Amino acid sequence: xxxxxxxxxxALAKLGDxxxxxxxxxxxxxxQGNYCAIFYPQALSVLxxxxxxxxxxxxxxxxxxxxxxxxxxxxxxILPTDYYDLIELRAGAGAPAVLSPYLTQTPxxxxxxxxxxxxxxxxxxxxxxxxLIYISANYITEGYFLPLFxxxxxxxxxxxxxGPLLKGxxxxxxxxxxxxxxxxxxxxxxxxxCKYRRGMARNAPSGIRARS
Numbered sequence: 001x002x003x004x005x006x007x008x009x010x011a012l013a014k015l016g017d018x019x020x021x022x023x024x025x026x027x028x029x030x031x032q033g034n035y036c037a038i039f040y041p042q043a044l045s046v047l048x049x050x051x052x053x054x055x056x057x058x059x060x061x062x063x064x065x066x067x068x069x070x071x072x073x074x075x076x077x078i079l080p081t082d083y084y085d086l087i088e089l090r091a092g093a094g095a096p097a098v099l100s101p102y103l104t105q106t107p108x109x110x111x112x113x114x115x116x117x118x119x120x121x122x123x124x125x126x127x128x129x130x131x132l133i134y135i136s137a138n139y140i141t142e143g144y145f146l147p148l149f150x151x152x153x154x155x156x157x158x159x160x161x162x163g164p165l166l167k168g169x170x171x172x173x174x175x176x177x178x179x180x181x182x183x184x185x186x187x188x189x190x191x192x193x194c195k196y197r198r199g200m201a202r203n204a205p206s207g208i209r210a211r212s
Contacts, residue, residue: 001142001143002142002143002145002150003142004023004024004025004036004040004142005021005022005023005024007040007142007150007153007154007157008021008024008032008033008036008040008157009021010150010151010154011036011154011155011157011158011161012032012036012158012161012165014154014155014158014178015158015161015162015165015166015174015178017032017165019031019032021033021036024036024037024040025037031165032161032165035161035164035165036157036161039157039160039161040157042160043153043156043157043160044140044153046156047149047152047153047156047186048084048085048135048140049085050186050190051186051189051190051193052087052088052133052135053135053146053149053193054193054194054196055139055144055145055146055149055193055196056084056135056136056139056140056144057087057133057134057135057136057139058080058082058133058134058135058136058138058139059131059132059133059134060080060131060132060134061129061130061131061132062077062078062079062123062130062131062132063077063078064076064077064078064128065077065078065122068124070117070119070122070124072117072124073116073117073124073125073126074125074126074127074128075124075125075126075127075128075130076122076123076124077122077123077124077125077130077132078121078122078123079118079121079122079123079132080132080134080136082136082137082138083121083132083134083136083137084134084135084136084137084140085134085135086118086132086133086134086135087133087134087135088132088133089116089123089125089130089131089132089133090130090131090133146189146192146193146196147192148185148188148189148192148193149189149193151185151188151189152182152185152186152188152189155178155181155182155185156178156179156182156185158174158178159175159178159179159182160175162174162175162178163175
C-alpha cells in the first residue's frame, strides 16, 4: 500500500532532491518533511476537486431531517457524516442533475439544474426525494488511490515544493515545468479512472464526461 511518505518522496525525486521523508503526520523534522506536511493536504484537495474519482465515490438516498429550519426550501436532508464534496444530486426519475461547480469545466447554470442549498451539514431542496452521489471522506486515504492518481498527486506536489526547495529562478522554472506535466498526468489519471466506473461514458453528466 502506498503511503504519504512514499508519495512525498516521489514528488521530491521529480525535483532531483535525494532526501527521503519518513513521516509528514507528524512531520519528521526535516526541511523536506515540513514542506510536504504543508503542501500535501493542499495538493490532495486540489486533485480531488478535478474529477469524480471512482475510488472515493458513494451513492446514497438521503434521509429527510426531522425538522426543516430553512423557510426558503420545502425539504431538508441530512448529509452523510463522511460527506466531502458533491458530485451529483438526483431527485426522482428523469429529474435534472445538479453538478458541483467545483467538479465541472462548464459554467454552472442554475436555469438548467434543480436548485439546492447546503448549510451546516444539511441539504435543502424542493423535491421530496434526493439521491446524492458524492466524494466520501472515508475513502480519501492512500490505500484506495489508483496508480495514476498517485502519479498525478506526486507531480502536483512537486510543483508546490519547487519554489520553497529550489528557490529563485530555478524554483520558478521547475514549478512551471511540473505544473505543465501535471496537466498530462491528470488527463491520464482521469482516463484510467473512467475505466473503473461502470457505464461512465453513457451515464455520466456532460460536465464530468468533458474531463476525459
